[in-house]
Amino acid sequence: MxxxxxxxxxxxxxxxxxxxxxxxxxxxxxxxxxxxxxxxxxxxxxxxxxxxxxxxxxxxxxxxxxxxxxxxxxxxxxxxxxxxxxxxxxxxxxxxxxxxxxxxxxxxxxxxxxxxxxxxxxxxxxxxxxxxxxxxxxxxxxxxxxxxxxxxxxxxxxxxxxxxxxxxxxxxxxxxxxxxRGLEPFGPEEPVPGLDAGFLVTVGRARGYKRTDLLMSAVAGMPDQRLVVVGGRSDEPWPDNIVQLTNVSDAQLRWLYKNAAGLLACSWEDFGLTPVEAFGFGTPVGAIQEGGYLETCVDGLTGTWLDATTDDSLRASIRRLLSGTWDRAAIRRHGAQWSxxxxxxxxxxxxxxxxxxxxxxxxx
CATH class of the missing domain: 3.40.50.2000 (Glycogen Phosphorylase B;)
Incomplete structure (x- = not known):
């Protein structure tokens, strides 16, 4: 055919x-x-x-x-x-x-x-x-x-x-x-210069509904954490703990998923591919309790829900994600359904x- x-x-x-x-x-x-x-x-x-x-x-x-x-x-x-x-x-x-x-x-x-x-x-x-x-x-x-x-x-x-x-x-x-999941976890990896493991990552183009600015604003007030923003760049000045990357290769994105302490997903998504990509690497996800994330994320298994009502509530929910003990093998098993x-x-x-x-x- x-x-x-x-x-x-x-x-x-x-x-x-x-x-x-x-x-x-x-x-x-x-x-x-x-x-x-x-x-x-x-x-x-x-x-x-x-x-x-x-x-x-x-x-x-x-x-x-x-x-x-x-x-x-x-x-x-x-x-x-x-x-x-x-x-x-x-x-x-x-x-x-x-x-x-x-x-x-x-x-x-x-x-x-x-x-x-x-x-x-x-x-x-x-x-x-x-x-x-x-x-x-x-x-x-x-x-x-x-x-x-x-x-x-x-x-x-x-x-x-x-x-x-x-x-x-x-x-x-x-x-x-x-x-x-658009990116398979098995493949070449390439470290991103200047980054050490343990950062937070969010992935998404620069569109208003992606609400990347909310995450950047919240993490900017958490000087002990670093947020890596992939795919969008803001013209506004941000502190050094906000790292903005464009033109990231698949090999670099694999490395970012694998070495992140967690993925943050705050956009109004119809489905939302980035959480299921992160699951393939066993990476926990903090996502808002809306849209397509309700169909893929399981609170307590794959990560935790984010409360994006205010900067303070968002920071508190990010802290919960970072303080959790996550079974990365269980997250990978959950993510296999999106192969x-x-x-x-x-x-x-x-x-x-x-x-x-x-x-x-x-x-x-």
Whole structure:
């Protein structure tokens, strides 16, 4: 079965991009369609695949920041028809689900577009011009978004949390398949210069809903601790116990997970890959008791819940994490359910169910 994988854009190294790679492995496919593609800024494995792009890719500025293409992405995907596939498997939290296909189209949804359906969270920290632009575009883009969702033959959600949103936003019942941990614990490791084991780590891009600033503010007031922030950089001055890293390799990220005293996860996540990645290394996790973390973290087994109500409450809950005695082998066993092999089996089985239901409905 010839399978084409579709993704919103390939210009960053994030959890969704790791999922795309595993979707391709599950179906032995190397055919990927995306809007814009920057090989230098995403995972190098995509360079070994047949990545095709939409015409927007010809604009260098859009490859640098695909969000600038917001007014055009819906039309670009909906006007592109895939004619040479037996199955189209879409990875989307934005526009990719609007692609047109002759073959069955199944959407693996990381979240309905956050800027349309969780606007306040997405725009946290954005300037007035960005907020005005979203407000003006939102009615039209919401119509196109829903039309694209209803054109799919089936929806798969990355969590119960997202399945509930899909039901609320589109009226679609989605089956749930958790994504795999994107980073396997077995592989090359590379120490990060200037760091000794025992630090705290948080991983996430610089987006308002990631709430990295809350963690930085809390740990800045804990001079005996060091927080390593991976993936985002703030222009504000921070004390020396806040270390900000960008362009971290997988080998360095393995070393960070393995040598951290704990991972901190404070963002409003639909699923949240970083805790399950940390579990693979036996690293305890402090996470807020919200969103996808409720489906993966177990208080007292994998770590503890964070209370992000105030800086003081957050510091106190971080202290609880650091003072706990954690069974790292038990954490690793808990994390095994998010291995790539488990994801492949669950994804293929769920897609087969959707295709079988589709065939039965047509026959009826």
């Amino acid at each position: 010839k399978t084409t994988i579709v993704h919103d854009y390939l210009t960053q190294r994030g959890g969704a991009e790791r999922v795309v790679l595993e979707m391709a492995r599950a179906y032995s496919s190397d055919v990927v369609l995306t809007s814009v593609y920057d090989p230098e800024r995403t995972y190098p494995q995509f360079s070994d695949m047949q990545v095709s792009t939409l015409p927007l890719n010809r604009v260098p500025l859009l490859r640098q920041d695909p969000r600038l293409a917001l007014p055009f992405l819906s039309d670009s995907f909906s006007h592109h028809r895939i004619t040479d596939a037996d199955l189209v498997l879409v990875s989307s939290s934005g526009f990719a689900h609007q692609v047109t296909a002759d073959a069955p189209k199944i959407v693996y949804c990381h979240n309905p577009p956050r800027w349309l359906h969780q606007t306040a969270d997405y725009l946290k920290g954005s300037g007035p011009l960005v907020k005005l632009a979203i407000a003006m575009l939102r009615p039209h883009l919401t119509t196109l978004d829903r039309r694209g969702a209803l054109s799919a033959d089936g929806y798969i959600a990355n969590s119960r949390n997202v399945a509930n949103r899909i039901r609320r936003v589109y009226g679609i019942e989605a089956q749930v398949v958790h994504p795999p 790539p092999a488990a994801f492949h089996r669950q994804l293929i089985g769920t897609v087969d169910d959707v295709l079988g239901h589709r065939s039965a409905t047509k026959a009826a």
